Amino acid sequence: MPCEKFTVIATKGTLDWGYPPFILASTAAALGKDVSIFFTFYGLTMLKKDLSGLKVTPTGNPDMPMKMPFGPKWLRGIDFAPLVPNLLWNLPGMDNFSTTMMKKTVKNNGVATLEELRELCQEAEVKFLACQMTVELFGFEHSDFIDGVEYVGAATYFEESNDTETTQSIFI
């Protein structure tokens, strides 16, 4: 029997890791599943009204390819990540640099922005559950977040995913 429900626990708050929860949730909704995402810890960031501050960092991401999103083809083919010493990625401005590069690459490849994917999820009635404990722990206000978010605890997550016969759950 196909799974009727899909739940995601989203725990990451960077530009790159924001994609998997929204991509999978919107697709599951398009397949007719009942979908909810439980945002906790850094994942809460994905519910902020303004996502423009999200960044991606090559530091601690040793497999992240660093390719030029512009220029001649031979230049675009070079992966600079293994060529540049790790220390260099820690210099001021490097996260801004890699973030700009990723946004440009996303655009070049016809990949949606996080804002678009989040909107598509909301249109498809994906339920956004925010961990109230983390909201308090990080000193956030409900007004920091988009409309349509339910503030809940872990018990609600389990209620959403309690039928293991029909529910698929993943942790990101």
Next chain:
Amino acid sequence: MADFDLELDASGLNCPLPILRAKKSLAKLEGGQVLHIIATDPGSVKDFEAFAKQTGNTLMESKEDGGKFYFLIKKS
């Protein structure tokens, strides 16, 4: 090419956008009507198969021509 009732050009779009757009386009159709989809994402070949199977719609045709992928999906 068989007849179709609605066309969706998802060229240049990447996963999961072709699927999401297809879902929206199918919602505009009546049962038995056919959606024609054009895509450039090579992943869409397997994905439209999986999409049709899971949504109960029929993938009538799937073909590649000149680097583009063409699909016909009949709404159930």
